Amino acid sequence: SYVLTQSPSVSVAPGQTARITCGGNNIVTKSVHWYQQKPGQAPVLVIYYDNDRPSAIPDRFSGSNSGNTATLTISRVEAGDEADYYCQVWDDSSDHPGVFGGGTKLTVL
């Protein structure tokens, strides 16, 4: 089955740009979705179909997808962005199509 690989952690200072990557074999051929999860809370969709944003998500959040890597970019990072971030794809060529990455913990220094 399809595998998504994320780095366990990323650290960034407030006001800087955080980039969280999601690796997968030829991931550019798939649509990638991203979720933010804060401790004790349910996940929140922040990016869908590679680079679309739900209306409630600030435009500091953006996504891209190329080759074997999809990237979630958070500009002008704020303390409130500290959370776990997960990428996800739907691999419709598989009998078990739903796939999440292992998650990345974003720490705001």
Add this chain to the structure above:
Amino acid sequence: EVQLLESGGGLVQPGGSLRLSCAASGFTFSTYPMSWVRQAPGKGLEWVSSISSIGGVTYYAESVKGRFIISRDNSKNTLYLQINSLGVEDTAVYYCAKVPTWPSYHFDYWGQGTLVTVSS
């Protein structure tokens, strides 16, 4: 306002069964696919199962196929997950989630989750 309210979790012995429910409101339930996603304590998200809008198509993770059954009752705006032959590895918070568009299923609204603990 979209609301998803899970129930049915609890403590169960290994080999036991539970039926989880997810009551939906604030949207036309019968129009959208739905899914279950779980999260073991201290671990990441794991997709469990999805069902099409009218229930004719279902999908399962390899780890649960043959043990879990997803279903829905569109007349009651309710999603279900029957979980059987439970093992300690099934201990997790189980979230139901709405799928807004397809073909690439993703999850725009989530419930707060229901905890399933498998222990003797």
